[in-house]
Each structure stands twice: as C-alpha cells, then as structure tokens.
Amino acid sequence: MTEYIFLDGEYIEADKAVIPVRTHAFLYGTSVFEGIRAYYNKEDSQLYIFRAKEHFERLLASAKVMWMKSKYSIDEYINITKELLKKCEYKTDVYIRPTLYNNSTNISPTLCDVKESLLIFTTPFGDYFDSERGLRLCVSSWRRTSDNAIPPRAKIGGAYANASLINTDAHKAGFDDAIVLSESGQVTEGSAMNFFMVTNGKLVTTNTTDDILIGVTRNTVIELAKDLGIPVEERAVDRTELYTADELFCCGTGAQIVPVESVDYRIIGDGKAGKVTKQIQSLYFDAVKGKISKYKEWCVPVYD
Ligand SMILES: Cc1ncc(COP(=O)(O)O)c(C=O)c1O
Incomplete structure (x- = not known):
C-alpha cells in the first residue's frame, strides 16, 4: 500500500x-x-x-x-x-x-x-491510550498559554511546545499525562485533550472561555450526555474538585474517551471507569463507527 x-x-x-x-x-x-x-x-x-x-x-x-x-x-x-x-x-x-x-x-x-x-x-492509527485502564495524571507545574499570549482556542503548531513540556515532564515523573492550570490557577484541560468529571450525577467540564481548545470530542460528549439524559454543566473548575470527583475521564480525537484512575496520586472513585464514563464511552465508540443512525450524519463515508 x-x-x-x-x-x-x-x-x-x-x-x-x-x-x-x-x-x-x-x-x-x-x-x-x-x-x-x-x-x-x-x-x-x-x-x-x-x-x-x-x-x-x-x-x-x-x-x-x-x-x-x-x-x-x-x-x-x-x-x-x-x-x-x-x-x-x-x-x-x-x-x-x-x-x-x-x-x-x-x-x-x-x-x-x-x-x-x-x-x-x-x-x-489504533488507540493512543488503553481505553480500559485509567490514566494516572498529575497537575502540571507548567501553565497553559493564555488567550492573550498564544490562544489555545486556535490549534496553532507552535503552541504545542507548551503541550510537549507538559506531557514530557508528566511522563518523566511516571504519570500518563497531566492536567494543566491556567495562568490564574483554574483547571483548563489535559496536555492535548479535554476532560469531564462526574459529581452528584452531573457531568462537569470547563467553560469554552477557560483557555482550552474547544474539542470536537468534548462537544460530542455533551451531545451524547444530553441524549442519555445526563445533565451537563460548563463552568470554572478548581484543582481540588478533580481529587474529589466521583468519576473523571479525558476526551479527544487521539485520546478518544479514557477514564482517569488518579490525579496527583488521589484515586478517583474506586480507581476504575465509573458508570457514566462507561455509558459515554460505549455510545461514543458505536457513534464513531457509524453504528447509530441518529449520529450517522457525523460520519462521512469514504468509499462509494
Ligand atoms: C490542547 C488540546 N485540547 C483538546 C483536544 C481535544 O480536541 P478534539 O476533541 O477536537 O480532538 C486536543 C486534541 O486535538 C488538544 O490538542
């Protein structure tokens, strides 16, 4: 080939x-x-x-x-x-x-x-992360670039030096990846993926104005959650909210939907993919393969 x-x-x-x-x-x-x-x-x-x-x-x-x-x-x-x-x-x-x-x-x-x-x-391209095993994350000592420096909303090549520093330091310290804070100390996203936490039956993720790349997968998760009847809240997120979340997962085109086992060594829930994470994961993997008629419009067929 x-x-x-x-x-x-x-x-x-x-x-x-x-x-x-x-x-x-x-x-x-x-x-x-x-x-x-x-x-x-x-x-x-x-x-x-x-x-x-x-x-x-x-x-x-x-x-x-x-x-x-x-x-x-x-x-x-x-x-x-x-x-x-x-x-x-x-x-x-x-x-x-x-x-x-x-x-x-x-x-x-x-x-x-x-x-x-x-x-x-x-x-x-296969799985970037093992979607069964939860990620072990840390909070990076690096900060995400801000909208007034190199805007994370735009997917700019040079901006990925920031992701490289974050990801590499996390790996060298024995983690799978890292959550990144903004210059003002709020949670933004992972090095190259967004995240959702589950608290009190609700899915929570950061605002689109919190120095993130507004992920296509993030937006897909929001639509899937709504169809599953799971409430979604977009708001500012503090670092310690991650530690006490019932469930946590990351999402992105590369990452797909991947559960988080721990953040800064604090185990999230029981350390395994939670109920909501599994529901979203399963629906997502069927949707991307064109198996669900409702979401087929998202899938562009290549072969005639
Ligand atoms: C910084 C960053 N955030 C989030 C994402 C997830 O975006 P998407 O779901 O569109 O792949 C990516 C992946 O491209 C990314 O690089």
Missing part, C-alpha cells in the same frame, strides 16, 4: 514530499492544524471520517487568527481528504492530519502577507 499525502493541489507519495528549510512555519511555528480520525467499519466495509465538518470549521477559525485565508471551502477539504484516504486504500482506523502552514521564507515573524500551503497526511 503506497502512502500518499496531499500538498498544494497534488497527491504525491509521502516520501517524495519536501518542504524548504526556510519555511516560516518550520522556523516560527506558524501553522494551524487538525487531528481527525476515520474509523473502519468491517460490517459496512466502510471507512467513516468522524465529524469532518466540525474539524475543518475549526481549522478555518484557527487560520483566521493566524491571518491565513484558506483557498478551500469546507466541502473541498472533505473531498480532498476522502480522495486521499481512497488513494491509500485503508481498511483500518486512520489518523488524518491537515496542516495549513505559512510557507513564506522571509526572515521575520510577521504575519503580514502570509503565503500558505495545505498539507494533509494520514496514517493507520
């Missing part, structure tokens, strides 16, 4: 793609990107791209922050992605990484007169 990438209007073999060394995005982190999953459903012999529209809408919103004017519409992005996946002939779960990047070669961080390129690559 040949792996193709899409670069500026052409589908080319992945190992033939080259980006010049003076590319602005490489030198200054001036790219915006998305992480999307496509799930293979064996019974349907079909590959479904999950919530493609919402991901590309967010890509365009990130692009606007970074003064990029994408030349493609949402439908064009989806069609290019479908074509690319078809060319790769995947019959497995796949990760899709569209990146709009500043390809100027001028020696200045300026975003005046940005010239941009579109790169999309794909790769077979």
